[in-house]
Amino acid sequence: VKIFATYNIKGGVGKTTAAVNLAYLSAADGHRTLLWDLDPQGAASFLFRIKPRVKGGGKALIRGTKALDDAIKGTDFDDLDLIPADFTYRNMDLLLGGADKKPTRRIAQLLRPLAAEYDHVFLDCPPSISLVSENVMHAADVLVVPLIPTTLSVRTLDQLTEFMADFRGHRPQVRAFFSMVDRRKRLHQEIIKDLQAERVDVAATPIPSLSLIERMSVERAPITAFAPRSVAARAYRDLWTELSHDG
Amino acid sequence: VTAPGQRGFVLEARPGDEENLLSAALAALAEAFTVTAEPGAPGSGTRRRTWLDTFDWRLYRAGLVLQFEQARQGGRLLLSQADGTPQAEQAVTSWPRRPPLDLPEGPVRDRIAVLTRPRALLPTVRAVSTASVTRLLNADGKTVARLVADHVTVTAPSQPAPSQAATTAELAPRLAVTEVRGYPGPARKASALLAGVPGLSPASQGVFIAALTALGRHPADYSSSVAAEITAEMPAPVAVARLLLRLLDTLESNVDGVLRDIDTEFLHDLRVAVRRTRSAVKLLGAVLPDELAEHYKAEFKWLGDVTTPVRDLDVHLLGFDAMAAQVEAASPADLEPLRAFLARRRAREVRRLAGALRGPRFRAIADDWRKALLEIRDTGSARRRRPAAVTLALSTTGRAFRRIAAQGGTITPDSAPASLHDLRKRAKELRYLLEFFAPLHDPVAYRKVVGDLKQLQDCLGDFQDSEVQRAEISSLAEAMLAERAAPAATLLAMGEIAAKLARSQAQAREEFAARFARFAGPAGQERVRVLLEGRP
Numbered sequence: 001v002k003i004f005a006t007y008n009i010k011g012g013v014g015k016t017t018a019a020v021n022l023a024y025l026s027a028a029d030g031h032r033t034l035l036w037d038l039d040p041q042g043a044a045s046f047l048f049r050i051k052p053r054v055k056g057g058g059k060a061l062i063r064g065t066k067a068l069d070d071a072i073k074g075t076d077f078d079d080l081d082l083i084p085a086d087f088t089y090r091n092m093d094l095l096l097g098g099a100d101k102k103p104t105r106r107i108a109q110l111l112r113p114l115a116a117e118y119d120h121v122f123l124d125c126p127p128s129i130s131l132v133s134e135n136v137m138h139a140a141d142v143l144v145v146p147l148i149p150t151t152l153s154v155r156t157l158d159q160l161t162e163f164m165a166d167f168r169g170h171r172p173q174v175r176a177f178f179s180m181v182d183r184r185k186r187l188h189q190e191i192i193k194d195l196q197a198e199r200v201d202v203a204a205t206p207i208p209s210l211s212l213i214e215r216m217s218v219e220r221a222p223i224t225a226f227a228p229r230s231v232a233a234r235a236y237r238d239l240w241t242e243l244s245h246d247g
Numbered sequence: 248v249t250a251p252g253q254r255g256f257v258l259e260a261r262p263g264d265e266e267n268l269l270s271a272a273l274a275a276l277a278e279a280f281t282v283t284a285e286p287g288a289p290g291s292g293t294r295r296r297t298w299l300d301t302f303d304w305r306l307y308r309a310g311l312v313l314q315f316e317q318a319r320q321g322g323r324l325l326l327s328q329a330d331g332t333p334q335a336e337q338a339v340t341s342w343p344r345r346p347p348l349d350l351p352e353g354p355v356r357d358r359i360a361v362l363t364r365p366r367a368l369l370p371t372v373r374a375v376s377t378a379s380v381t382r383l384l385n386a387d388g389k390t391v392a393r394l395v396a397d398h399v400t401v402t403a404p405s406q407p408a409p410s411q412a413a414t415t416a417e418l419a420p421r422l423a424v425t426e427v428r429g430y431p432g433p434a435r436k437a438s439a440l441l442a443g444v445p446g447l448s449p450a451s452q453g454v455f456i457a458a459l460t461a462l463g464r465h466p467a468d469y470s471s472s473v474a475a476e477i478t479a480e481m482p483a484p485v486a487v488a489r490l491l492l493r494l495l496d497t498l499e500s501n502v503d504g505v506l507r508d509i510d511t512e513f514l515h516d517l518r519v520a521v522r523r524t525r526s527a528v529k530l531l532g533a534v535l536p537d538e539l540a541e542h543y544k545a546e547f548k549w550l551g552d553v554t555t556p557v558r559d560l561d562v563h564l565l566g567f568d569a570m571a572a573q574v575e576a577a578s579p580a581d582l583e584p585l586r587a588f589l590a591r592r593r594a595r596e597v598r599r600l601a602g603a604l605r606g607p608r609f610r611a612i613a614d615d616w617r618k619a620l621l622e623i624r625d626t627g628s629a630r631r632r633r634p635a636a637v638t639l640a641l642s643t644t645g646r647a648f649r650r651i652a653a654q655g656g657t658i659t660p661d662s663a664p665a666s667l668h669d670l671r672k673r674a675k676e677l678r679y680l681l682e683f684f685a686p687l688h689d690p691v692a693y694r695k696v697v698g699d700l701k702q703l704q705d706c707l708g709d710f711q712d713s714e715v716q717r718a719e720i721s722s723l724a725e726a727m728l729a730e731r732a733a734p735a736a737t738l739l740a741m742g743e744i745a746a747k748l749a750r751s752q753a754q755a756r757e758e759f760a761a762r763f764a765r766f767a768g769p770a771g772q773e774r775v776r777v778l779l780e781g782r783p
Contacts, residue, residue, distance in 0.1 A: 074429055
């Protein structure tokens with residue numbers, strides 16, 4: 001199994017949209033795919049029309065009184081399952097902190113029994129640096145980081161890289177990509193060009209800012225599913241091709 | 248009977264009324280769900296499946312079902328338990344168009360080879376099904392269950408099969424509710440709604456069994472056992488005719504497999520049927536018209552004899568690897584020229600055998616013998632000489648046992664091998680008599696006697712087989728020399744095998760006394776008395 005996590009310290013950068021579309025594309029390629037909506041807001045669950053509710057809440061999952069397996073819901077799409085968000089995930093840091101030995105490794109540990117059942121797991125992680133995000137970094141093989149093309153946003157990538165530099169042992173591969181890009185803005189183009197020249201871990205495919213992507217919340221489906229031939233869907237497909245062909 | 252997570256129904260509609268019934272089913276589901284068609288959904292479209300088993304249903308008897316699902320190129324082999332629980336799966340890139348179907352290496356083959364060898368896999372049923380999928384949505388527009396409607400056409404592959412009626416049939420359409428993971432409730436609800444629709448009934452059989460039934464077959468419809476339908480009170484000639492007809496059915500149902508050389512067991516079963524027939528004619532023929540028994544004694548001896556060369560070579564080839572593994576001084580590879588020699592001979596003998604089985608003499612045996620037996624079966628009760636079947640069973644079985652006891656008692660360590668060979672034949676005859684009349688015996692007493700007898704037969708078999716094989720090894724060596732097909736290393740290795748055979752023959756001879764004493768001594772006699780007289 002290969003674990004992808006979409007993550008950014010900042011919110012509202014197209015993280016969930018990326019997780020939903022990339023997971024869909026992975027499944028469409030025939031990989032058995034699981035998406036865990038770790039964000040208490042439950043946007044990914046909403047987009048798949050699945051109620052953001054887990055019996056026993058985050059507590060039961062983290063403590064292991066309910067197997068992760070039992071929380072899995074089938075989406076409308078073949079080979080794509082989802083573990084829904086739950087409002088109690090907002091206390092996830094406390095729950096993880098209460099886990100006995102290795103509080104930063106708990107999510108990795110919970111995912112282990114699912115390794116045989118899935119080829120790809122996507123973790124849609126809430127923003128901010130927290131025990132949850134640290135867990136996710138320990139669990140992930142690839143950290144997919146959406147960046148909006150502003151100077152400030154680009155700095156968060158440096159912060160993230162620095163933060164993980166202290167990790168001992170497992171360290172995920174970072175793959176950043178530009179999100180919500182407005183091609184008409186000269187500044188966007190410059191920032192993209194500069195960063196792509198500067199860093200090797202930035203994907204070549206940018207995801208444009210398009211109103212069709214916003215329509216996902218009306219359609220409640222991945223754009224790659226309801227408008228597969230759109231510019232946006234094509235961009236996600238190119239991005240997925242890049243990510244899935246790495247390492 | 249459906250796959251796990253599925254609830255199946257069968258549409259019991261008259262032809263032409265299916266559409267109405269399907270609409271009624273969808274209307275029932277609309278009470279709780281939004282119902283929308285899902286073209287191109289997983290599981291929709293056309294599926295081509297072929298079920299496979301050995302001729303004698305070894306997989307089915309082991310509670311397994313093997314199907315090959317054809318894809319555009321190659322396909323997948325799916326092994327499951329009878330209830331649909333998956334066991335193993337294997338991708339297949341190319342598939343031989345004609346049997347024998349030897350599976351390519353993979354998990355399915357690993358799982359079933361022990362069961363099926365040396366038998367080949369044959370197609371039992373082919374099915375082409377067209378499925379359409381309907382999604383059942385909840386109030387959020389989420390798919391919470393699916394309804395799969397399946398139209399299946401089944402075909403019987405051309406192959407040897409008894410009682411094969413139709414070659415193509417249409418199954419009653421099937422509906423199945425499939426569960427979406429994590430949504431067991433809606434699937435239950437949908438099934439409950441369907442159960443209330445008149446004309447829909449729960450599917451009690453999987454497609455495989457339903458297909459066989461539609462084709463006028465049933466699983467395990469071949470067995471090499473005797474299992475004739477006889478009763479104790481039946482007039483003896485009728486019982487014997489039934490027995491012989493059953494043996495003739497077995498014999499004939501194996502002919503096609505022998506002619507196509509599908510696997511070695513067709514010939515084996517055919518020969519067993521011939522041997523049983525000969526024993527029955529010899530031991531029970533007194534209740535048949537004299538000239539009939541006399542004539543067919545000779546005919547079945549001929550049939551047995553023409554099948555012997557191929558079977559002998561089969562035995563050598565089937566046991567070849569085990570035999571080669573035993574050589575110590577020589578290397579197993581030294582024996583390869585012998586294998587090649589045996590294979591060449593076998594090809595020649597198979598052609599010869601096929602000629603005999605296609606010829607007029609065999610056809611005459613099969614047809615005229617059947618006609619004669621049918622006449623006896625249907626008019627036999629009117630004949631003058633008519634003891635009940637049970638009387639015949641008890642007298643012949645008792646006599647056969649006493650003969651073995653007397654004959655075996657005279658065998659000493661110095662007796663000639665021929666005396667043991669002869670005893671083996673008598674033991675085989677007794678075994679056949681026991682099997683013929685098994686339905687008339689008490690099962691417990693029967694098992695005890697057969698158990699002892701089998702031990703004795705195994706010992707006598709080891710003794711004789713070793714001797715026969717040793718003789719064959721030396722005649723093979725001579726034949727190979729004559730054809731200049733024998734390297735010295737091969738002959739040496741064959742010498743080693745002959746020595747091994749001599750040792751195991753000596754061992755069987757040592758064991759004989761104890762086995763015989765167990766079978767024919769006081770305790771053994773008491774077991775036979777209980778069997779025949781019915782009192783402990």
